[in-house]
Amino acid sequence: MAEKFHTELKHLRKETVAMAQFGRSMLKDSVDALVRQDEQLAGSVVARKGDIHLREVELEERCYQLIALYQPMAKDMRVIACTLKVITASMRIGRYGKVIANIVREIAVKPHISHTMSIPHMAELVVEMIDDAITAYETDSIELIADFSTRDDTIDALRHSIFREGITHMMEDPRTITRCTHYIMVARYLERCADHACKIAENVQYMDTGERIEIH
Amino acid sequence: MSGDGIISTTDLNLWYREKHALQSVSMRIPKNKVTALIGPSGCGKSTLLRCFNRLNDLIDHVKITGKITFDDHEIHAPGTDVVLLRKKIGMVFQKPNPFPKSIYENVSYGPRVHGVRDRETLDRIVEESLRHAALWDEVKDRISDSALGLSGGQQQRLCIARTLAVGPEVILMDEPCSALDPIATAKIENLIEKLREEYTVIIVTHNMQQAARVSDYTGFMYLGKLIECGKTVQIFEHPAEELTENYITGRFG
Secondary structure, three states, X not given: OHHHHHHHHHHHHHHHHHXXXXXXXXHHXXXXXXXXXXXXXXHHHHHOHHHHHHHHHHHHHHHHHHXXXXXXXXXXXXXXXXXXXXXHHHHHHHHHHXXXXXXXXXXXXXXXXXXXXXXXXHHHHHHHHHHHHHHHHHHOOHHHHOOHHHHHHHHHHHXXXXXXXXXXXXXXXXXXHHHHHHHHHHHHHHHHHHHHHHHHXXXXXXXXXXXXXXXX | OOOOEEEEEEEEEEEEOOEEEEEEEEEEXXXXXXXXXXXXXXXXXXXXXXXXXXXXXXXXXXXXXXXXXXXXXXXXXXXXXXXXXXXXXEEEOOOOOOOOOEHHHHHHHHHXXXXXXXXXXXXXXXXXXXXXXXXXXXXHHHOOOEHHHOOHHHHHHHHHHHHHOOOOOEEEEEOOOOOOOHHHHHHHXXXXXXXXXXXXXXXXXXXXXXXXXHOOEEEEEEOOEEEEEEEHHHHHHOOOOHHHHHHHOOOOO
């Protein structure tokens, strides 16, 4: 019975990794679509919303079934607890991708201001954090998340910088208000996605060592 | 472990002839708490439990070294009154074993052996013990009926009442629910929860969920050694030893 449980747990973890990568690709594609003003790509991100929601429901259901049927303990219990958090965080990351993709449609008609400022760089760093969080979850490599606090500080600084730059443009030329407001919102969404990566990291630490940490 | 220890063992070893069944076990049992002993079959948990009230004395070719203290007294010291020790440290076994007598006689047997003759006192002890064992309401109208007519779960609670009747401080339970159905098991578990208010309970169980549910502290034993002992929540959430982790997650045993 234990063998059957561990096989199912392994599959659950594998499919949770796939879901997390799916959410990550929604976010990455949405920012690419924003930068390239690619409405078709943005449309494909929006279309993926239903799929990620189905995965969320199905994987959560499997977590609950494993708990109900096997009453897991110690690391097995911690893996499931962490998996539930990874599922939620991945769903949120994917949903922010969808929200950014919707913005692409709204502002694609006019050229970008200041090449979308630091958004591409910020997105790259956020996606790297998400990648490391997912790999840490997949392979129990907590060393990948050791510097998340510093990386999260960088993300916060970038969001603030985009905010200030946006305000400056808006004050200089009110015609930029719509686009700059959207950039500021996108920076805020990216920062939230980095927070979700940190949440995954905190839970991977718990899963692996039983120790609760808080990444600020 | 926190709290006052009521029983403690120091470097306890036990041999059944050549078999080294307990190997250098040192542990402290906190007072008024429930301590569970878990581990695979043959790991020594029942043997350890039976050391606490010297039940292993009844087995031939047993050799014990090391120290066991109960209330700061060495239980193997010359002059120890073993009958008194077993009065203070009662035991409930795996299979309910009521005497083939009435419910009343089962519970009053212990106090009578210890010299209580007064009928009123015996009546009071019987009622109190049955109430403590959460059995009174079910049997009060047939107290003179044979104990063998009770269900398995009721018989086990009767055995607990019989143990309580002599006023123990510690109750040892060796797989008390393994012969019972889930509803009877739940009743015994609820009872254990209540007993901890007045007694110290040490329970051996192969059911890890049960250990997790009923105990405050858990000791994990493997091949005669106490591998890890600590707060139940810690043992089942993140045990310190890999061996414990592997056992409670079903990777062996």
